[in-house]
Amino acid sequence: MMWQWHPSPSAVTVAAARCFFTSSTTTLKPYCFSSSANSTLLCNLVSVSPPQVPMSTIDEADVGILCYISKTPGFRGILKQRYADFIVNEVDTEGNVVHLTSLDAPAQEVVEETETMKSDQVTKESYESEIQAFRLLAGESDGDLLEGLINQVNSGSEDGISPIVLSPDTDKAHRTAVHNFFKEKLKFLVTDTVDGPDASSKCIRVRLNSGGGGNNSGRSSRKRKERGDKAFDSRGSKSWPDHVGKFLRFHLYKENKDTQEAIGLLGKMLGIKPRAFGFSGTKDKRAITTQRVTVFKQQATRVAALNDRLIGIKVGDFCYVNEELLLGQLSGNRFTITLRGVVADCEETIKASAESLGLHGFINYFGLQRFGSGSVATHLVGAALLRGEWKTAVSLILDPREGERDAVRMVREYYKESNDIDGTLRQLPRYMVAERAILQCLKKAPGNYSQAMKAIPRTLRMMYVHSYQSYLWNHAASMRFQKYGRQVVVGDLVYPIDDVTENETIVAATSECKVEPEEIDNCSYLDEASAIEFPEKKNLRAKVVTAEDIIAGKYAIDDIILPMPGSRTIFPANDISDVFHDSAKKDGVNLTESVHNVKEFSIASMTGSYRQVFHKPRDFEWQLLKYTDANAPLAETDMDRIGMDKAKCPNEVKEENIEVHLVEANSGEGEEPVESEEAPGDLDTQETQLALKLSFTLPASCYATMAIRELLKTSTSVAFHKTLN
Numbered sequence: 001m002m003w004q005w006h007p008s009p010s011a012v013t014v015a016a017a018r019c020f021f022t023s024s025t026t027t028l029k030p031y032c033f034s035s036s037a038n039s040t041l042l043c044n045l046v047s048v049s050p051p052q053v054p055m056s057t058i059d060e061a062d063v064g065i066l067c068y069i070s071k072t073p074g075f076r077g078i079l080k081q082r083y084a085d086f087i088v089n090e091v092d093t094e095g096n097v098v099h100l101t102s103l104d105a106p107a108q109e110v111v112e113e114t115e116t117m118k119s120d121q122v123t124k125e126s127y128e129s130e131i132q133a134f135r136l137l138a139g140e141s142d143g144d145l146l147e148g149l150i151n152q153v154n155s156g157s158e159d160g161i162s163p164i165v166l167s168p169d170t171d172k173a174h175r176t177a178v179h180n181f182f183k184e185k186l187k188f189l190v191t192d193t194v195d196g197p198d199a200s201s202k203c204i205r206v207r208l209n210s211g212g213g214g215n216n217s218g219r220s221s222r223k224r225k226e227r228g229d230k231a232f233d234s235r236g237s238k239s240w241p242d243h244v245g246k247f248l249r250f251h252l253y254k255e256n257k258d259t260q261e262a263i264g265l266l267g268k269m270l271g272i273k274p275r276a277f278g279f280s281g282t283k284d285k286r287a288i289t290t291q292r293v294t295v296f297k298q299q300a301t302r303v304a305a306l307n308d309r310l311i312g313i314k315v316g317d318f319c320y321v322n323e324e325l326l327l328g329q330l331s332g333n334r335f336t337i338t339l340r341g342v343v344a345d346c347e348e349t350i351k352a353s354a355e356s357l358g359l360h361g362f363i364n365y366f367g368l369q370r371f372g373s374g375s376v377a378t379h380l381v382g383a384a385l386l387r388g389e390w391k392t393a394v395s396l397i398l399d400p401r402e403g404e405r406d407a408v409r410m411v412r413e414y415y416k417e418s419n420d421i422d423g424t425l426r427q428l429p430r431y432m433v434a435e436r437a438i439l440q441c442l443k444k445a446p447g448n449y450s451q452a453m454k455a456i457p458r459t460l461r462m463m464y465v466h467s468y469q470s471y472l473w474n475h476a477a478s479m480r481f482q483k484y485g486r487q488v489v490v491g492d493l494v495y496p497i498d499d500v501t502e503n504e505t506i507v508a509a510t511s512e513c514k515v516e517p518e519e520i521d522n523c524s525y526l527d528e529a530s531a532i533e534f535p536e537k538k539n540l541r542a543k544v545v546t547a548e549d550i551i552a553g554k555y556a557i558d559d560i561i562l563p564m565p566g567s568r569t570i571f572p573a574n575d576i577s578d579v580f581h582d583s584a585k586k587d588g589v590n591l592t593e594s595v596h597n598v599k600e601f602s603i604a605s606m607t608g609s610y611r612q613v614f615h616k617p618r619d620f621e622w623q624l625l626k627y628t629d630a631n632a633p634l635a636e637t638d639m640d641r642i643g644m645d646k647a648k649c650p651n652e653v654k655e656e657n658i659e660v661h662l663v664e665a666n667s668g669e670g671e672e673p674v675e676s677e678e679a680p681g682d683l684d685t686q687e688t689q690l691a692l693k694l695s696f697t698l699p700a701s702c703y704a705t706m707a708i709r710e711l712l713k714t715s716t717s718v719a720f721h722k723t724l725n
Contacts, residue, residue: 057402057403057717058368058371058372058377058717059715059717060368060709060715060716060717062377063366063368063370063371063377063379063470063471063474064365064471064472064473064474064475064476064477064478065365065367065368065474065478065706065709066478066482067363067477067478067481067482068362068363068709068710068713069356069360069361069362069363069481069486069614069710070353070356070357070360070710072349072352072353072356072713073344073345073349073353073713074353074711074712074713074714075342075343075344075345075349075350075353075712075713076341076342076343076344076712076714077339077340077341077342077343077692077708077711077712077714078339078340078341079337079339079705079708079716080286080287081340081341081630082340082631082633083255083256083286083287083288084255084288084338084633084635084637085337085338085339085340085634085635086284086286086287086288086335086336086337086338087287087288087289087335087336087337087635087637088283088284088287088288088289088290088333088334088335088336089289089290089291089333089334089336089638090280090281090283090289090290090291090292090330090333090334091330091331091332091333091334091697092280092292092329092330092331093329093330093331094331095331097334097697098251098290098291098292099251099290099317099638099641100251100253100290100314100316100317100638100639100642101251101316101317101638101641101642102316102317102642103304103307103314103315103316103642104304104316105299105300105301105303105304105318106300106318106319127150127186130185130186131143131146131147131150133181133185134146134181134185137177137178137181138166138167138178139167141167142166142167145164145166145206146164146206148164149161149163149164149189149206149208153188153208161207161208162207163205163206163207163208164205164206164207165194165203165204165205165206166178166203166204166205166206167203168196168197168198168201168202168203169196169201169202169203169204170196170200170201170202172202175193175202175204178191178204179191179204182206187209188208188209189206189207189208189209190206190207190208190209191204191205191206191207192204192205193205240297244320245319245320245321245322246296246297246320246322247278247294247295247296247297247320247321247322247323247324248294248295248296248297248298248299248300248303248318248319248320248321249292249293249294249318249319249320249321249325250292250293250294250295250300250303250315250316250317250318250319251290251291251292251293251315251316251317252266252279252290252291252292252293252313252314252315253288253289253290253313253314253315253316253637253638253639254283254288254289254312254313254314255288255312255313256285256286256287256288256312257285257312257313258282258283258284258285259279259281259282259283259289259291260274260282261285262313263277263279263293265310265313266295266303266306266313266315269306269309269310270295270298270302270303270306272295272296272298276295276296277293277294277295278293278294278295278324278325278326279291279292279293279294279325279327280292280325280326280327280328280329280330281327281328281330281700283333288637288638290638292325292330293315293325294321294323294324294325296324300318300320303315303318304316304318314639328700330700331699331700332697332698332699332700332702333697333698333700333704334619334695334696334697335694335695335696335697335698335704336635336693336694336695337693337694337695337704337708338625338634338635338691338692338693338694339691339692339693339694339708339712340627340630340634340689340691341689341690341691342689342690342691342692343690347624347690350624350690350692351624353711353712353713354622354692354694354711357617357620357707357710357711358616358617358620358622358696359616360486360616361558361614361615361616361617361707361710362614362615362617362706362707362709362710363477363478363481363613363614363706363710364477364611364612364613364614364615364702364706365474365477365703365706365709366470366471366473366474366703367703367705367706367716368705368716368717369703369705370467370470370703371467371470371471372467376396376397376399376401377467378463378464378467379464379467379468379470379471380396381393381396381397381464381467382464382465382466382467382468382469382471383468383587383588383589384396385453385464385465385601386465386468386589386590386601386602386603387587387588387589387595388595388596388598388601390449390450390452390453391449393449393453393464394438394442394449394452394453397434397435397438398412398415398416398435398438398439399412399416400412400413400416408429408432411424411427411428414427415439421439421440421442421443422443424439425439425440425443433456433457433460434456434460434461437452437455437456437457438452438453438455438456440455441454441455450598453601454598454600461600462600465600465601465603465606466564468589469564469565469566469603469608470564472565472579472580472583472584473562473563473564473611475579475583476562476576476579476580476583477562477613479576479579480560480562480572480576480579480613481613483575483576486557486614487557488545488549488550488555488556488557488559488560489545489550489574490545490546490547490550490573490574491544491545491572491573491574491576492544492545492555492560492572492574493542493543493544493545493560493561493562493563493570493571493572493610494542494543494545494555494559494560494561495541495542495543495559495561495610496541496543497554497555497559542561542563542569542570542610544570544572544573557614558612558614558615558616559612560612560613560614561610561611561612561613562576562610562611562613563580563608563609563610563611564608564609564610564611565580565584565591565603565608566603566606566607566608566609567603567604567605567606567607567608568607568608569607569608569609569610589603590604591603591604592604611701615698615699615702617696617697617698617707618696618697618698619695619696619697620694620695620696621694621695621696622692622693622694622695623692623693624690624691624692625690625691625692625693626688626689626690626691627688627689627691628686628687628688628689630689634691634693635693694707694708694711
């Protein structure tokens with residue numbers, strides 16, 4: 001069934017429909033209510049004369065994105081005509097917006113300790129008490145040996161300091177106590193175990209810690225791992241001073257590059273692996289973004305020196321910290337988005353839409369990028385995995401698909417026709433991580449499609465199941481809004497605002513996916529919310545709204561949540577619960593029982609989480625701008641502010657026509673939108689055009705494109721906005 005819409009080319013057309021979808025790119029069946037209680041709560045489908053979009057990618061309706069909150073008419077606006085029209089600044093866990101403010105390294109640089117400096121430190125301290133304690137532990141003779149070694153070190157001689165070998169010892173527990181003594185009391189010395197004079201005895205050898213060599217210095221040494229030494233790059237790690245944080249934290253500013261690409265380039269220039277870096281989330285490629293990054297034991301001066309050689313990337317605001325950044329350690333993102341080529345029936349339409357977005361917010365849908373950028377959506381793969389159809393899932397990932405570059409399409413067709421794994425791997429681009437992992441596994445274990453899916457990096461393979469959860473959530477959110485609108489009803493789910501009683505239905509939910517940074521290496525096409533689950537409130541319990549709650553006015557519309565289905569989540573105690581189960585049933589998926597024994601591909605084995613249905617952007621501002629040069633920047637970047645690129649100042653904006661508006665709104669923070677094509681070339685026109693610049697903060701689990709969708713009442717798909725260009 002195809003929903004068709006034929007607007008007047010000269011006016012904004014408003015239409016309403018209960019349910020619509022396109023079937024050209026998906027076999028999953030959208031859920032529809034059979035009847036409507038109130039026609040005023042139907043989804044508002046508003047748009048402006050859209051051109052025909054070729055169906056080579058998924059559409060919003062295919063993944064349950066059906067409704068708008070407001071009834072304000074939409075208008076035309078181009079999203080990401082230039083990558084500088086989309087600016088993202090990370091917001092840290094304390095609510096601070098991350099900006100690049102300085103490119104300079106700290107004035108006082110870290111001085112790494114040499115072995116001579118270590119010896120000097122030894123001579124300044126008295127070890128009489130440690131020697132006496134060691135005599136009590138190991139005996140007088142071994143105590144004398146240790147005293148002689150320390151005296152030799154104190155003499156200042158760097159050469160000829162020979163190790164000592166303690167008396168033979170058959171007691172393993174005692175030897176362990178001796179090893180621990182040196183680790184705790186005399187850290188400038190290291191120990192290992194050597195064979196004794198007979199087969200039943202061992203001896204402990206003690207030597208000066210030289211910072212390298214020996215049996216325990218290997219990068220993959222099991223002993224090293226047991227010691228908790230987590231150095232990512234062993235060079236210089238032994239000489240890092242104890243009083244300085246082991247991680248250099250800096251702000252990474254990048255233009256038109258994804259996070260993994262930027263990290264990979266920095267690692268290559270520093271001669272270290274990408275896994276030495278830590279960050280709290282991936283940022284959009286087609287944008288200008290600033291985020292925090294940590295790197296293990298690197299000099300700020302060395303990293304800052306890269307600025308002269310970097311193109312489209314800058315680093316700065318350096319400091320040393322004790323902990324690395326991990327995925328998820330952020331509260332959100334601050335967006336500055338400029339919509340160009342704005343066309344509406346009148347400026348009042350734009351103003352009304354902007355005010356409505358700030359005051360009422362938007363439905364907190366998972367955006368299109370959650371479901372992949374190709375014609376085969378990730379939730380289709382997820383549904384196949386949940387059904388246990390491993391071969392189908394593999395085929396969906398490997399088979400030729402619409403909309404891909406000719407080179408990639410030809411490789412896919414070659415494999416489908418020839419089944420030549422080696423030949424396909426030679427041609428397959430390295431960024432196609434999932435495809436390469438599957439083929440490499442099938443080469444070793446032909447026909448083992450279940451194992452082939454498990455060969456995909458965990459973050460990427462779990463994305464498929466999370467995508468199907470998101471698909472269900474989107475449909476449930478649409479139907480919840482269609483039936484009940486913006487009012488709290490009995491059976492809704494909320495987080496309790498006070499201690500719950502024994503008679504109230506509650507359940508705890510947490511994220512089931514813990515992600516390590518190295519797991520998303522080379523998976524740069526994952527969006528931030530795909531790479532890791534960001535529960536809006538961890539370890540909180542859901543409560544079913546009662547009639548008494550509604551009478552007391554205990555909860556507001558912004559409190560309503562819906563589950564990402566899992567074993568530790570509950571469903572609403574009203575007919576919205578049926579949306580989840582009926583939609584899954586149509587797709588052959590069981591939400592309560594697993595049809596196979598692979599737990600990670602079973603919703604019944606995942607804990608699940610909750611997500612707010614409605615969100616208001618926080619610290620929302622908007623401006624109407626008039627401009628004549630289509631290539632002139634209309635928003636100030638961090639680099640503009642620190643004076644590094646004077647040419648980027650928005651001189652072409654007619655300041656007298658700027659209107660600035662601040663809208664009071666609660667809640668907030670964010671994710672990234674969809675990518676578009678390269679910025680158009682010179683558009684030689686002197687026509688005055690209108691732009692709308694928006695600034696707001698969203699949580700890391702929210703999609704900024706869904707806020708833009710509510711504003712424009714048009715699709716956020718890449719294909720649609722390419723046609724506007």
